[in-house]
Amino acid sequence: MPEFPEVKTLVNWLNHQDFFSIKINKIIFIDAIVLKNSTKKQFIDFVCNETIKKISQIGKFIIFYLSNGKIITIHLRLEGKIFYLSANEKSKFPLVEFYLDNDKKIVYDDSRKFGTINIYDNYQKLLDSSEIKKLGKQPFDQALTANYLLNCFKNKNQKIKTTLLDQTIIAGIGNIYADETLFLCKISPFRKAKDVSLDECQQIINNCRKIMAQSIKNKGTTVFSYQYALNHSGSFQKYLKVYGRKNLSCLRCGSTLCWTKINGRGTTYCKKCQK
Ligand SMILES: [Zn+2]
Known part of the structure; x- marks a missing residue:
């Protein structure tokens, strides 16, 4: 998607x-x-x-x-x-x-x-x-701040992975960038959103922006069939660190990456690096 x-x-x-x-x-x-x-x-x-x-x-x-x-x-x-x-x-x-x-x-x-x-x-x-x-802030909005996220997360008993996909909080993150962001932040996708700290909220914003900016430079990620024009695909899939790398080695610690479904969405993560 x-x-x-x-x-x-x-x-x-x-x-x-x-x-x-x-x-x-x-x-x-x-x-x-x-x-x-x-x-x-x-x-x-x-x-x-x-x-x-x-x-x-x-x-x-x-x-x-x-x-x-x-x-x-x-x-x-x-x-x-x-x-x-x-x-x-x-x-x-x-x-x-x-x-x-x-x-x-x-x-x-x-x-x-x-x-x-x-x-x-x-x-x-x-x-x-x-x-x-109903849409929340966009990834590069000035109004997307750590305090804004902390406030959105504070009553959320659900897993952070699910919360990041909630378009009423951040509009534009889907499965690929949620997995990549959590890996860079070393946050487990299973962690409850309400347990994410203010500092981690800032990391989520920084890393999400960093990955998205790199992806835009590479004209997006083509994993199934995305094309931005007829016969023009993105190439950011080459740089993904966890998404689509189930059972491969973690690029940070070498452990085997895990794959599971969280709220129906495939999730790839490192059990050792992400706490
Ligand atoms: Zn790891």
Whole structure:
């Protein structure tokens, strides 16, 4: 699943393309299952004849700012991808195609069809929406501080691994960066969130930012099929220290890395280094 660095890589890539201010003239749905707050007709009426002004992200959400203040959000979930192709090029699992006046198209592609697309009349409606309103701080937000985390963690009896995946606390961390962050912090994924100290909260923030910045430099982590553009993958998987390294040696102490499921999510960690 694309996490903050993969979404950031995709947004950076999209922002370097030449579709800005070019009119969207036609939408083709192969499957409209991704539309969550509009019908096909509403979506077509909303988007057609508008242009894309800019693209940014909030956590794992990609935000398309259109002309007339309109906004589209896309969440890729497990396998969503966005491609910018010639009008006659084909992606593997297209669900929605946005045809532009320059004989090109933007394609939302998703083999699993778990992604979501929402529309909002304006920025305030986006901020007030249930999907955005509940999000916590983003990894590089100034407002993400050790005190903020400590306060979020203090009544949490659940395991720290589960808490780090909670998008209402930090928006953008998924399974890969949660495992990597806890390894760098030497914190056991089983530790209760309420038992994490202020100093450890600061370490979580520092290490999370460090790993994510490195990942963004390497255009994200490709473990299953993530691509930020057609046939363009990330390479940060080469630098992962625990994720995907079950039964291999810990790069810090040499012990065999353990793998278990915590709240249904695969978790790789070092029993010896992480306390
Ligand atoms: Zn170790």
